[in-house]
Amino acid sequence: MAEGVLAIAEQMDGVFKKAAIEAVSEGKRIAKNLGTTLTALVMGSNIEEMAKDLAKYGADRIVIADDPLLKNFLVDIYTDTATQIVESEHPAVIITGATSIGKDLCARLSARLDAALATDCVAIQIQKDQCRITRPMYGGKILADVVLEGFPKIIGIRPNAMGISESPAEGIMERFTPKIREGAMKFVEKTMDTGKVELTEADVIVSGGRGMGGPDYKIIEELASVLGGAVGASRSAVDEGWRPHSDQVGQTGKTVSPNLYIACGISGAIQHLAGMSSSKVIVAINKDPDAPIFSKADYGIVGDLFEVIPAITAEIKKNRG
Amino acid sequence: MEIIVLLKRVPATESMIGVADDGKSIKTDDLKWVVNPYDEFAVEEALRIKQTHGGTVTVLSVGSDKTAESIRTALAMGADKGILINDPATVNCDSLGTARVLAATIKALPYDLIISGMRAVDDDNYQVGPAVAEYLGIPHISMVIKEEISDGIIRCHRTVEGGTFVVEASLPALLTTQRGLNEPRYASLPGIMKAKKKPLEIKTLADIGLSTDDTGNPKTSIVGMKFPPERAGGKIIEGENAGAKAASLVKALVEEARIL
Numbered sequence: 001m002a003e004g005v006l007a008i009a010e011q012m013d014g015v016f017k018k019a020a021i022e023a024v025s026e027g028k029r030i031a032k033n034l035g036t037t038l039t040a041l042v043m044g045s046n047i048e049e050m051a052k053d054l055a056k057y058g059a060d061r062i063v064i065a066d067d068p069l070l071k072n073f074l075v076d077i078y079t080d081t082a083t084q085i086v087e088s089e090h091p092a093v094i095i096t097g098a099t100s101i102g103k104d105l106c107a108r109l110s111a112r113l114d115a116a117l118a119t120d121c122v123a124i125q126i127q128k129d130q131c132r133i134t135r136p137m138y139g140g141k142i143l144a145d146v147v148l149e150g151f152p153k154i155i156g157i158r159p160n161a162m163g164i165s166e167s168p169a170e171g172i173m174e175r176f177t178p179k180i181r182e183g184a185m186k187f188v189e190k191t192m193d194t195g196k197v198e199l200t201e202a203d204v205i206v207s208g209g210r211g212m213g214g215p216d217y218k219i220i221e222e223l224a225s226v227l228g229g230a231v232g233a234s235r236s237a238v239d240e241g242w243r244p245h246s247d248q249v250g251q252t253g254k255t256v257s258p259n260l261y262i263a264c265g266i267s268g269a270i271q272h273l274a275g276m277s278s279s280k281v282i283v284a285i286n287k288d289p290d291a292p293i294f295s296k297a298d299y300g301i302v303g304d305l306f307e308v309i310p311a312i313t314a315e316i317k318k319n320r321g
Numbered sequence: 322m323e324i325i326v327l328l329k330r331v332p333a334t335e336s337m338i339g340v341a342d343d344g345k346s347i348k349t350d351d352l353k354w355v356v357n358p359y360d361e362f363a364v365e366e367a368l369r370i371k372q373t374h375g376g377t378v379t380v381l382s383v384g385s386d387k388t389a390e391s392i393r394t395a396l397a398m399g400a401d402k403g404i405l406i407n408d409p410a411t412v413n414c415d416s417l418g419t420a421r422v423l424a425a426t427i428k429a430l431p432y433d434l435i436i437s438g439m440r441a442v443d444d445d446n447y448q449v450g451p452a453v454a455e456y457l458g459i460p461h462i463s464m465v466i467k468e469e470i471s472d473g474i475i476r477c478h479r480t481v482e483g484g485t486f487v488v489e490a491s492l493p494a495l496l497t498t499q500r501g502l503n504e505p506r507y508a509s510l511p512g513i514m515k516a517k518k519k520p521l522e523i524k525t526l527a528d529i530g531l532s533t534d535d536t537g538n539p540k541t542s543i544v545g546m547k548f549p550p551e552r553a554g555g556k557i558i559e560g561e562n563a564g565a566k567a568a569s570l571v572k573a574l575v576e577e578a579r580i581l
Contacts, residue, residue, distance in 0.1 A: 107451035116540035145545035192484035245501035298555035311567035
């Protein structure tokens with residue numbers, strides 16, 4: 001009989017992803033509702049110390065698969081490891097953050113286990129025999145309610161959509177030794193942008209569009225920097241080559257839901273609006289008073305962004321003394 | 322190099338999406354349909370690989386009569402042939418069902434490399450590509466922005482939050498495309514003319530050795546659709562000059578929105 005909730009907590013180089021903590025927090029809420037326990041799973045190499053932290057967010061048990069082969073994410077051996085753990089734990093629900101890696105792992109795992117998968121979930125309702133989740137489709141233009149059948153059910157939660165909550169639990173540590181060996185894949189190297197705030201995890205995003213007029217995003221970067229946020233871009237800015245593809249917000253880029261989204265010189269094409277409408281507070285700065293972006297913004301400033309943005313940056317600095 | 326591209330027909334991203342009367346599907350009248358943008362990257366990359374390594378590019382899709390048009394678009398870009406699985410029994414497939422149909426079709430074909438979009442911009446599931454690879458028992462690399470093939474190994478740069486990984490897999494393998502991989506070409510007029518004569522096979526589930534048992538019991542089903550909460554336009558902040566507007570905005574964000 002499948003029982004319990006298994007939260008897969010993603011880490012990289014000894015640091016948990018924000019979405020991992022969100023998954024453990026949400027996993028705890030589900031486990032409480034079902035009257036069952038939450039087991040957290042951490043895969044990696046030299047992860048024992050860090051894994052203990054998950055007790056704070058409600059992990060009744062913490063299973064670690066600690067193996068040099070798991071140092072970096074490779075979907076084949078991570079799927080093998082997760083499968084072996086699922087087969088020994090028989091969880092009713094598997095929950096994880098729908099990051100790039102989380103999505104990759106869940107997709108493969110769902111096929112391996114013949115399990116229902118819903119990714120990028122923003123709301124989850126689970127009772128004993130019923131699991132109904134809400135997730136965006138069509139780049140966020142639609143919210144779909146989806147029913148998942150069978151066991152286990154795999155749920156990927158959208159980063160930044162569900163909160164983190166502390167709920168201290170015992171966090172009994174257990175080691176799991178997976179039977180894995182190097183397969184058809186090899187990890188070569190990774191390049192990480194150090195110090196850059198990731199768009200999908202950012203609390204604040206300052207985005208620039210066609211109105212920037214060129215690749216000089218200094219004023220955007222400065223505002224993002226005083227707010228501790230990330231820099232985003234509209235598709236037209238990316239198509240112009242002003243910003244990298246990884247900065248693109250919208251239906252064919254990233255869907256984001258920060259606390260504060262500041263759209264600068266972005267008119268508000270439907271694809272862009274779909275990608276940022278779930279932000280909590282939206283500020284738009286545009287010289288065209290008829291720009292569609294104003295219809296979605298909580299606060300709008302009609303004006304020259306090259307004057308307004310530095311003024312906002314200065315005002316925030318002044319406010320903070 | 323035998324390359325198979327997985328393709329899906331989706332509503333164009335500029336479309337307004339409406340909810341149909343049944344409350345759980347979208348209104349399809351008046352929609353403009355296109356090749357999923359991520360699958361266009363897949364077609365383009367396949368054509369570039371073919372140019373370097375030789376071989377054949379086969380475009381495979383599960384869909385309806387209309388989907389044939391989307392396959393023709395890929396053929397007009399330069400793909401060699403198309404296969405459409407057109408069977409009413411696939412209508413209610415979830416992603417795993419679709420992946421099963423695709424994998425069953427591919428099993429009967431020669432292949433070294435399969436390329437699919439990392440997601441379709443309609444259901445945004447990110448599931449079909451990796452599931453096809455799993456059913457075929459081959460490795461997959463997702464969200465690829467650069468690839469290189471030599472000596473039976475494909476080396477890919479893949480995106481993750483805040484960076485990229487370089488990963489290798491032995492062929493046959495499947496990769497899924499990420500924005501940034503390439504700029505898809507437009508179909509040329511001669512390309513469009515040629516595409517009309519290229520082979521496009523239409524098959525049913527029975528033709529690929531599957532029955533409705535393989536597709537008929539989806540584990541996920543959409544039971545309702547709604548619009549995200551409507552955002553009302555808020556207030557336009559007035560002021561004598563940029564400085565005054567900025568001061569009012571920051572004040573509102575601190576005191577009213579309590580966000581700073």
